[in-house]
Amino acid sequence: MTLRKNPCCVKVRGSHILEVSCARCDRLIARYQKVGGSxxxxxxxxxxxxxxxxxxQSHGALFCPDCGARIATRYITKPDRKEAYRLTPSAFHKRKVCG
Ligand SMILES: [Zn+2]
Incomplete structure (x- = not known):
């Protein structure tokens, strides 16, 4: 499985890495720097x-490359006006990565 680095990624202090995968086929979608325990x-x-x-690239929505399930939908956050993807609650699994 090949993973593509996100060239737009900014290192976030105090974050931990979560792996987000497809709930239907368990394909890894993204590694994400999560802040806090929410x-x-x-x-x-x-x-x-x-x-x-x-x-x-900017995507209108994120789809699993293997099974085509919709994982998340793009939107702009308020009030910080940043590009983000709102996750579909039943469409993904998350796993904390140690280290
Ligand atoms: Zn899938």
Missing amino acids: SLVKMYRERITEGSIDFS
Whole structure:
């Protein structure tokens, strides 16, 4: 499985890495720098370190490259006006990466 680095990624201090995968086929979608212990409802594009989707491009929605399930939908956050993907609650699994 090849992962593409996100060239827009910004290192976030105090974050930990979550792996977000497809709930239907378990394909890894993205590695994400999560801050705090709250549940994962969105991913800022600039905090995605790498994934199986090309995050150097802007996508209207994120689809699993294997089974085509819709994982997330793009929107602009308020009030910080950043590009983010709102995750579909039943469409993904997350796993904390140690280290
Ligand atoms: Zn899938």
